[in-house]
Amino acid sequence: MAYRYLFGPVPSRRLGRSLGIDLVPQKTCTFNCVYCECGQTTNLTCERREYVPTDRVIAEVDDYLATAPDLDYVTFAGSGEPTLHSGIGEVIAFIKDRYPRYRVAVLTGSALLADPAVRAALMLADLVVPSLDAISEEVFLKLNRPSPGITAGRVLAGLTAFSREFPGEVWLEVFIVPGQNDTEEELLLLRDAVAAIGPDRVQVNTLDRPGTDIRVRPASPRTLERVAAVLGGNAEVIGAAPDEPAMVPEAREVADTLLATLRRRPCTVTDLARISGLRPAEVTKYLRILEERGAVEPVREERGVFYRAT
Numbered sequence: 001m002a003y004r005y006l007f008g009p010v011p012s013r014r015l016g017r018s019l020g021i022d023l024v025p026q027k028t029c030t031f032n033c034v035y036c037e038c039g040q041t042t043n044l045t046c047e048r049r050e051y052v053p054t055d056r057v058i059a060e061v062d063d064y065l066a067t068a069p070d071l072d073y074v075t076f077a078g079s080g081e082p083t084l085h086s087g088i089g090e091v092i093a094f095i096k097d098r099y100p101r102y103r104v105a106v107l108t109g110s111a112l113l114a115d116p117a118v119r120a121a122l123m124l125a126d127l128v129v130p131s132l133d134a135i136s137e138e139v140f141l142k143l144n145r146p147s148p149g150i151t152a153g154r155v156l157a158g159l160t161a162f163s164r165e166f167p168g169e170v171w172l173e174v175f176i177v178p179g180q181n182d183t184e185e186e187l188l189l190l191r192d193a194v195a196a197i198g199p200d201r202v203q204v205n206t207l208d209r210p211g212t213d214i215r216v217r218p219a220s221p222r223t224l225e226r227v228a229a230v231l232g233g234n235a236e237v238i239g240a241a242p243d244e245p246a247m248v249p250e251a252r253e254v255a256d257t258l259l260a261t262l263r264r265r266p267c268t269v270t271d272l273a274r275i276s277g278l279r280p281a282e283v284t285k286y287l288r289i290l291e292e293r294g295a296v297e298p299v300r301e302e303r304g305v306f307y308r309a310t
């Protein structure tokens with residue numbers, strides 16, 4: 001079966017070997033974060049609906065998991081906000097019922113957690129990784145660029161309610177953009193918010209691949225350590241290492257795999273997506289990194305743009 005809604009498994013620095021499930025078309029999200037690694041949000045929305053057919057997603061998941069693959073997580077992530085899909089609860093329930101040995105994770109920007117129906121839909125997951133980057137409305141608007149009507153206050157209220165109700169683990173991600181949400185004032189607000197939410201882990205992150213706004217730079221390791229210290233006891237830094245601002249080891253591994261393929265033969269983005277199981281947007285980002293390193297170059301041919309190792 002050719003999979004449309006599954007991607008990977010990909011090595012994830014937090015989740016190990018992770019099979020991705022993509023429930024929304026590129027790129028549908030409640031936010032248009034300046035640091036987003038999936039590109040600009042083209043459908044900025046809060047509307048929950050069946051963006052892709054739930055029964056087809058379940059059929060693909062069933063087909064794949066029936067082969068008993070070695071996975072650390074089945075993860076809802078991909079081309080935007082997975083909780084926008086009205087059938088996410090049904091897909092999670094299917095996996096936990098039919099394949100209970102697999103742990104299910106959901107990555108979310110948290111915008112819809114204020115909706116009790118969304119919180120209920122996630123209850124059977126094992127792990128939810130919500131984001132919270134800013135508490136003051138001004139910084140929130142600049143950084144997350146939300147769909148109209150979403151406020152930082154509403155996001156925080158939803159997150160707090162969710163973490164009280166959810167029986168699984170919550171790993172809160174705080175993404176730091178230098179000059180925007182690393183001020184003392186914003187960090188103290190975030191510290192109080194973290195205390196109210198009470199997540200199992202707090203992960204302080206920064207860019208490791210190019211973001212939507214190319215002017216956004218990664219935070220330095222020193223800044224990340226300072227942020228973690230302010231946020232409190234269980235906060236850990238998961239951002240890029242000091243000498244490797246562009247990529248963490250897992251990302252480098254993916255880039256090297258693509259480069260190894262291109263050393264054998266030139267490929268288009270579509271070719272590489274098919275071979276690697278990555279989404280085309282992901283492939284494009286890795287190619288951009290390899291191009292910046294001078295490791296690959298684009299060549300225009302009749303069938304489109306091919307990339308080849310230099």
Ligand code: SF4
Nearest residue numbers: 029031032033036109
């Ligand atoms: S919430 Fe996530 S997917 Fe949506 S724009 Fe922000 S980083 Fe990208």
